[in-house]
Amino acid sequence: MSSTLQQSTLSSSNDLPRVQTATIEDLDQITDLLTALFEQQGDFTSDPQRQREGVSMILEQPARGRIFVLRNDDQIFGMVNLLFTISTAMGGMVLILEDFIMHPSHRGQGYGTLLLDHVSNFAKQKNFARITLLTDKISEDSQRFFQKHGFAHSSMIPMRLNID
Amino acid sequence: MSSTLQQSTLSSSNDLPRVQTATIEDLDQITDLLTALFEQQGDFTSDPQRQREGVSMILEQPARGRIFVLRNDDQIFGMVNLLFTISTAMGGMVLILEDFIMHPSHRGQGYGTLLLDHVSNFAKQKNFARITLLTDKISEDSQRFFQKHGFAHSSMIPMRLNID
Numbered sequence: 001m002s003s004t005l006q007q008s009t010l011s012s013s014n015d016l017p018r019v020q021t022a023t024i025e026d027l028d029q030i031t032d033l034l035t036a037l038f039e040q041q042g043d044f045t046s047d048p049q050r051q052r053e054g055v056s057m058i059l060e061q062p063a064r065g066r067i068f069v070l071r072n073d074d075q076i077f078g079m080v081n082l083l084f085t086i087s088t089a090m091g092g093m094v095l096i097l098e099d100f101i102m103h104p105s106h107r108g109q110g111y112g113t114l115l116l117d118h119v120s121n122f123a124k125q126k127n128f129a130r131i132t133l134l135t136d137k138i139s140e141d142s143q144r145f146f147q148k149h150g151f152a153h154s155s156m157i158p159m160r161l162n163i164d
Numbered sequence: 165m166s167s168t169l170q171q172s173t174l175s176s177s178n179d180l181p182r183v184q185t186a187t188i189e190d191l192d193q194i195t196d197l198l199t200a201l202f203e204q205q206g207d208f209t210s211d212p213q214r215q216r217e218g219v220s221m222i223l224e225q226p227a228r229g230r231i232f233v234l235r236n237d238d239q240i241f242g243m244v245n246l247l248f249t250i251s252t253a254m255g256g257m258v259l260i261l262e263d264f265i266m267h268p269s270h271r272g273q274g275y276g277t278l279l280l281d282h283v284s285n286f287a288k289q290k291n292f293a294r295i296t297l298l299t300d301k302i303s304e305d306s307q308r309f310f311q312k313h314g315f316a317h318s319s320m321i322p323m324r325l326n327i328d
Contacts, residue, residue: 034252043319050255057250057257064250083249086221086228088198088263090326091214093221096260099252123327130327134320143323151323155207156298158322159307159315162254163287163294 015072017111019118022067022079024059029076030067031055037101041136058083068118070102070111078102080115082122090129095119097133100142116149134158179236181275183282186231186243188223193240194231195219201265205300222247232282234266234275242266244279246286254293259283261297264306280313298322 022030031052038046058065058081070078081099086092097119102112123131133151135142143153186194195216202210222229222245234242245263250256261283266276287295297315299306307317 038253044253047255051252053255054250054252058252061250081252085247085249085260086218086225088215088218088222088245089202089208091211091217096249120325120327128327131325132322133324134318134322137319137321143321146323146325149325151325154298154322154324155301156322157301157307158318158320159297159299159310160318161284161295161310161313161315163284163292 015074017070017072017077017106017114019068019070019115022059022069024056026067026069026071026076027052027055027059030069030079033076033079033101033103034099037099043136055081066122068115068122070106070115077106078111078115080119082119084128087130092129093127094130094132095123095128097131100133112145113149116146120149179238181234181236181241181270183232183234183279186223186233188220190231190233190235190240191216191219191223194233194243197240197243197265197267198263201263207300219245230286232279232286234270234279241270242275242279244283246283248292251294256293257291258294258296259287259292261295264297276309277313280310284313 031048034051034055035046035048038044038051055067058067063084065081065083067079067081069076079099079101080097083096083098084093085096087094100115102115119131131151133146135146195212198215198219199210199212202208202215219231222231227248229245229247231243231245233240243263243265244261247260247262248257249260251258264276264279266279283295295315297310299310
């Protein structure tokens with residue numbers, strides 16, 4: 001209890017954004033960030049109720065994935081969603097990276113790198129063999145960002161079928 | 165015991181290929197099929213030990229995925245690997261379809277459709293909201309096959325980072 005109080009006192013005087021594992025308390029803010037992302041992306045339609053359900057499922061089932069947020073004491077500025085699955089190519093657990101979002105107010109200040117470094121360290125520590133993401137064809141900025149951090153384009157293309 | 169015997173008697177007189185859920189007994193044959201697939205694909209290198217480990221993990225953790233095989237009594241001619249994950253876009257569980265393979269001796273006879281119909285029915289019954297697959301950019305036959313079955317191209321492109 002005393003260490004919580006101390007931390008809170010410290011961070012109010014030095015409330016810099018840092019990366020943390022999201023908890024169910026963050027559900028509302030994460031849903032807002034996600035809904036904003038889906039409003040921008042051509043492939044998806046935003047639906048706050050669906051986004052909320054998906055996020056809840058991940059937060060409630062830590063064996064299926066993890067959400068990391070960039071936050072200060074009061075607010076969440078960025079997030080990334082990692083899903084855990086198995087690869088027959090790699091012969092082990094791999095990560096799918098989705099919903100990598102940085103609020104416009106916090107872009108261009110290295111916070112994306114901070115968040116992605118956190119992901120890489122998590123992957124190494126937990127022995128995930130690979131990280132795969134699907135990025136928007138149109139967003140060259142986003143592709144350059146991931147390339148700069150070692151991600152390579154693959155020769156595969158995604159196809160999707162929605163089940164009614 | 166008697167029902168097993170009866171089934172075996174029946175199928176020896178009518179040993180048509182059918183779709184079944186794979187079990188750990190199928191590990192060797194599935195590994196062989198997969199290794200052959202990875203030898204053909206530019207994005208991956210084949211490594212029988214890795215393929216075997218990946219398949220074992222899926223067969224041992226039915227909450228993470230399912231492998232369906234096309235088989236008769238003695239032999240496996242085709243397979244598909246389904247992985248279960250969560251989508252914040254759909255707000256529920258979704259399927260990733262990987263390793264859809266049909267042995268050359270069994271192509272062009274409707275077995276691919278049989279296998280894919282099994283997948284669709286499974287998705288509907290278990291309330292998965294979407295199926296996503298990554299297909300090889302070069303393989304137009306494969307793209308046409310999935311398009312014919314309702315799959316649509318997405319505007320996303322995959323990027324990957326292998327963790328050393």
